[in-house]
Amino acid sequence: MATHREASELLSDTDHVLGLLDDLMRLADGSPAVTIEVEADNFSVSVTRRGAARPDASLATTERPAVTGDAQPTRQPTQRVHATTVGIFSPSKEWHAGDAVSRGDLLGGIKSLGQVAKIVAPADGEVREVLVAGGAPVEYGQPLLVITLR
Numbered sequence: 311m312a313t314h315r316e317a318s319e320l321l322s323d324t325d326h327v328l329g330l331l332d333d334l335m336r337l338a339d340g341s342p343a344v345t346i347e348v349e350a351d352n353f354s355v356s357v358t359r360r361g362a363a364r365p366d367a368s369l370a371t372t373e374r375p376a377v378t379g380d381a382q383p384t385r386q387p388t389q390r391v392h393a394t395t396v397g398i399f400s401p402s403k404e405w406h407a408g409d410a411v412s413r414g415d416l417l418g419g420i421k422s423l424g425q426v427a428k429i430v431a432p433a434d435g436e437v438r439e440v441l442v443a444g445g446a447p448v449e450y451g452q453p454l455l456v457i458t459l460r
Contacts, residue, residue: 356388388438391429391455393448397422399429401444409437411457420448435459 401418411431419426439456
């Protein structure tokens with residue numbers, strides 16, 4: 311397993327997303343918080359710590375605990391679907407948790423100034439949570455649905 315320093319030498323210094331993740335890992339490692347979520351520009355990331363906080367630990371020496379039979383199942387990766395404009399959200403159908411979606415499926419639209427901006431599924435998966443009801447006003451970047459990725 312490569313250390314944090316070895317891994318960072320393999321990655322581009324100009325990739326702001328990887329830099330954000332690195333900063334988030336450092337913040338989570340020194341924080342008493344269990345989960346930290348960050349959302350920006352149609353990108354969201356969640357870091358969840360298992361076990362007690364270790365403010366003196368460094369990323370280079372962090373090792374994953376051994377998996378035991380009574381360990382909790384891992385959380386499936388998710389992706390939020392965000393509003394691409396300001397307006398009124400109209401789902402293409404009544405979405406429920408567990409509904410299957412495929413990349414490119416029409417999830418709904420946002421009506422603004424007589425125009426409708428289509429909202430499509432960014433990936434294959436299933437609806438985990440509906441965050442905005444049909445007919446509700448939405449702001450640019452507001453999360454509309456959460457999809458569990460396949």
